[in-house]
Amino acid sequence: MANQEETALPLAQTPLYHLALELKARLTSFGGWEMPVQFVGIGQEHAAVRTTAGMFDISHMGKFVLRGKQLVAQLQNLVPSDLSRLRSGEAQYTVLLNPQAGIIDDIIFYYQGEDNDTQQGVLIVNAATTSKDKKWLLQHLDPEQVELQDISRQKILIAVQGPQAVAHLQNLVEADLSQVKAFGHLETKILGEPSFMARTGYTGEDGFEVMLEPEAGVKVWRSLAQAGVIPCGLGARDTLRLEAAMALYGQDIDDNTTPLEAGLGWLVHLDTKGDFIGRDILEQQKTNGVSRRLVGLQMPGRHIARHGYQVLSEGKVVGEITSGTLSPTLGYPIALAYVPTPLSQPGQTLDVEIRGKTYPAVVVKKPFYRAKNRLGK
Missing domain, CATH: 3.30.70.1400 (Aminomethyltransferase beta-barrel domains)
Structure with a gap:
């Protein structure tokens, strides 16, 4: 049998990889790619997106x-x-x-x-x-x-997010970005180069995701950096999305979770469309209810519930943490977990086992954080 080193595929690198090296970013393996996990620090990068503007290389998508x-x-x-x-x-x-x-x-x-x-x-x-x-x-x-x-390898994606993200981008593009609503998109030129721009993101803040040719993307990245937009890595992307209670595939949702269990019922339009794969199961769950739900948990102190930690009620294991962190914006630990539906109501008290000890947690409404005066809505 071949050893793991012989069979392992080399990590892919995005066209912006050399820019991460220039900035001495800390790198990590993610989804088969070698990606920056942080540049100046997760806390600073997180704060930049919440208060001014940050940008992410998401070309791996x-x-x-x-x-x-x-x-x-x-x-x-x-x-x-x-x-x-x-x-x-x-x-x-x-x-x-x-x-x-x-x-x-x-x-x-x-x-x-x-x-x-x-x-x-x-x-x-x-x-x-x-x-x-x-x-x-x-x-x-x-x-x-x-x-x-x-076109996964032909185009790059840059996510520019934060209260000042649109203003920074507006200086580089021909189109009037104020006319683009949330989840709207358009084709326009940025620094004179063709691009696809969408008012979407994964941080809970306003901003755009920009798709363009690699060479043009390098120019855009450098221009935004010179204007003061902070390069951000996967670490801040994870804390930002968790504060906004946005699901991470492979942790919070997967092949064994349905959208109704995951709190994504707003994506299920049973009344307005015909047949689709999985419809019969969702109809049953809609009629009978689901046995478990993905909930938000808030914990006192600074004990962080990590992925895979057990959730207990009255000493019995009832669920498992899917994502957890110490919220940089809120200052306390937050987490997502699947628990039985009877235990999923806000205000429900539970426990989380952390290194052999149990710590209290309370079910709270999602998202944990909602941007004030978010543009594009």
């Missing part, structure tokens, strides 16, 4: 261009959300489902409208699931109706 006369109709069968409601320039956060209504991945579909009877859109998926998602899509989309182009 999967990027598909989809075209076809029946594009929306074909995708409708794969997700629980009603994509027929989208107009050109709008987007939908949703999930790909397996027959058990488990989440294959959480995705964003950006609908770019119809031209000469051909519909087009951009699909952004998670880095670690790009191959899995592509295989699933090719298995379930009619090749005579839909063409899928994988």
Whole structure:
């Protein structure tokens, strides 16, 4: 049998990797990629996004261009959300489902409208699931109706997030970004280069995600850095998204969790669309209720509930932490966990086992943090 070193694939690097090296970023392995986990420090980077502006290299994420006369109709069968409601320039956060209504991945579909009877859109998926998602899509989309182009390695993505993010970007682009609503998107030029820009993000703050050619992306990154936008790594991205109670695929949601269990019921449009993979399971859960729910937990002191720690009620194990951190913004530990539905109401007291000892936790409403005066809403 070959040893692990012989069989392990080398980590991929994004076109912005050399910029992370220039800044002496601390690197880590993530989803098959070598990515910066922090530049100046997670706390400083987190604070920058909450108070001014930060930027993230998210080029590792999967990027598909989809075209076809029946594009929306074909995708409708794969997700629980009603994509027929989208107009050109709008987007939908949703999930790909397996027959058990488990989440294959959480995705964003950006609908770019119809031209000469051909519909087009951009699909952004998670880095670690790009191959899995592509295989699933090719298995379930009619090749005579839909063409899928994988541009994951051809384009880069930069997420610019924070209260001042739009102002910084506006200095570089031709279009009036104030006219773009939340989850809106457009094609425009940035520093004279073609780009796809979407008012979406994974931090709970306003901002844009910018997709463009690698060489142009390097210029944009350097220009934003010179203007004072703080480079941020995966560490701050994780604490920011957790404060906003945004799910991380592979931890908070996976193939064995349904959107109703995960608190994503707002993505499930049973009343306005027809059949889709996993619909029968979601109909049963809607009628009978779910046995467990993903809840937010707040803990006193500074004892942090980490992924995999057990959740207890009256001394019995009832659940497990999926994500947890010491919230830089709030100053106390927060976590997400699956617990039985009867124990999921805000105010419910529970315990978390940390290194052999139990510490109190209380169920609270999500998100833990909500941006004030968030633009684009």
